[in-house]
Structures are given as C-alpha cells and as structure tokens.
Amino acid sequence: MGTVVESANQGAVSLPTNKKVTVVFVLGGPGSGKGTQCTNIVEHFGYTHLSAGDLLRAEIKSGSENGTMISNMIKEGKIVPSEVTIKLLQRAIQENGNDKFLIDGFPRNEENRAAFELVTGIEPEFVLFFDCPEAEMEKRLLGRNQGREDDNIETIRKRFNVYMESSLPVIEYYNSKGKVRKIDAVKPVGEVFEAVKAVFAPANEKVAA
Numbered sequence: 001m002g003t004v005v006e007s008a009n010q011g012a013v014s015l016p017t018n019k020k021v022t023v024v025f026v027l028g029g030p031g032s033g034k035g036t037q038c039t040n041i042v043e044h045f046g047y048t049h050l051s052a053g054d055l056l057r058a059e060i061k062s063g064s065e066n067g068t069m070i071s072n073m074i075k076e077g078k079i080v081p082s083e084v085t086i087k088l089l090q091r092a093i094q095e096n097g098n099d100k101f102l103i104d105g106f107p108r109n110e111e112n113r114a115a116f117e118l119v120t121g122i123e124p125e126f127v128l129f130f131d132c133p134e135a136e137m138e139k140r141l142l143g144r145n146q147g148r149e150d151d152n153i154e155t156i157r158k159r160f161n162v163y164m165e166s167s168l169p170v171i172e173y174y175n176s177k178g179k180v181r182k183i184d185a186v187k188p189v190g191e192v193f194e195a196v197k198a199v200f201a202p203a204n205e206k207v208a209a
C-alpha cells in the first residue's frame, strides 16, 4: 500500500456539492459494539462518526413529519425507507468540515446499499464488520441501559431476524468485492480495539502535538 494520503484518495469521491470524502461502513449485528468502537476510532484516527440509528432518533426528537413513521419502524426493528436515512446522512456529511466518515449501521439492506451508491456515488474505502454471537449481543443489549425503546427482548429478536435476512447479505456482497475487514467482536472492548487499530493504517493515527 502507498502512503496514507494516496490510500485515502483512492476512496475519495464527489458528493453533489463536490465535497471529496472517504467513507468506512461499520457493520455488525445489534449490540456487536459498533458505536463503542467508533468512539475509539474517532479519538485515534480523526474520523467523524455518523450513526444512522442516532440520526434517525434525532429526527424523531426534532419533531419532523417523518418522526412517527421512524419511531414505529424502530420499535418494530424494521428498516426505515432509504430515502429518509440517506437524506440525513448526506446532510450530516455536507454540514461537517471533516472529509473522513465512519458510517455506522448503514447500509442495513440491499435497498440502503444500492440507493446510497446511486444518490451519492460513494463506494466505501472498506467495511469494518464486527462479528459477534447472538447470545453475547442479546446480553449486551439487555444490559445497555441507555433508555432505547428497542432494547427489549421482543424488539431485539426482530432486529436479529432483520440482521440475518437483510443485513448479512450486504456484508456478503462487500466480502465478494474484497472490502470486508472482519473483527472478532466477542472479546473485551480493549482487545477488540487492538484488532480495529490493525485495520486502520498505523500511519493514520493522530500525532500528538
């Protein structure tokens, strides 16, 4: 691989605003630790973290006309129509001064994937995939305690079904293109992050002033 700059430029693409961005998709089952690890990556590698779920929850809170629909979909563990989520992601990218983004929890199905590519022209630099057994994810979600409406056993089971039926095929799609970087996510947070660090080039790390 060449220098970090060269590597980043290979994945840089134009949004409608002509903003050049590098995107890493962060995927894995509910409770696999995507958000937890994204916080660490932001700190060490200077990316901006965009969680599709967080953007949808913020949209509900903002009193948007889509709020009720989004809220119902989240309670049922269903995937919100792509146009809604993509608009939120596009706006977040365009409003942010950074040019490197972790997109967490997106694309969640084939419709998400194809629509995002069509609308933005963005192909991910790579896909960070947190692989975790269902029993461990269930335990983590039931213990998360952050007041999420979908952290109850009924919705968790629906989210696992959606993950198996709709999200795993997206990961398989990217795997067939050689883009997946798989992480064993069942280990403690620190050990998982060591594996994550090995994926992001060490030269990418923020240098202390």
Ligand SMILES: Nc1ncnc2c1ncn2[C@@H]1O[C@H](COP(=O)(O)OP(=O)(O)OP(=O)(O)O)[C@@H](O)[C@H]1O
Binding pocket: 028, 029, 030, 031, 032, 033, 034, 035, 036, 037, 053, 105, 140, 141, 143, 144, 145, 185, 186, 187, 188, 189, 190, 192
């Ligand atoms: N490696 C780990 N070991 C044990 N607990 C973890 C680990 N990683 C995350 N957790 C805990 O598990 C819970 C779920 O983690 P997190 O919110 O990061 O998952 P997520 O993949 O973003 O889930 P969701 O898809 O529901 O948003 C949190 O309470 C978090 O503190």
Ligand SMILES: Nc1ccn([C@@H]2O[C@H](COP(=O)(O)O)[C@@H](O)[C@H]2O)c(=O)n1
Binding pocket: 030, 051, 052, 053, 054, 056, 073, 074, 075, 076, 077, 078, 079, 080, 081, 085, 104, 105, 106, 107, 108, 112, 150, 159
């Ligand atoms: N691409 C997406 C991402 C999320 N959702 C909905 O939000 C819920 C919570 O997502 P998390 O990533 O925070 O776990 C998820 O279960 C979906 O209902 C979505 O529709 N599309």
Ligand SMILES: [Mg+2]
Binding pocket: 034, 035, 051, 053, 105
């Ligand atoms: Mg999350």
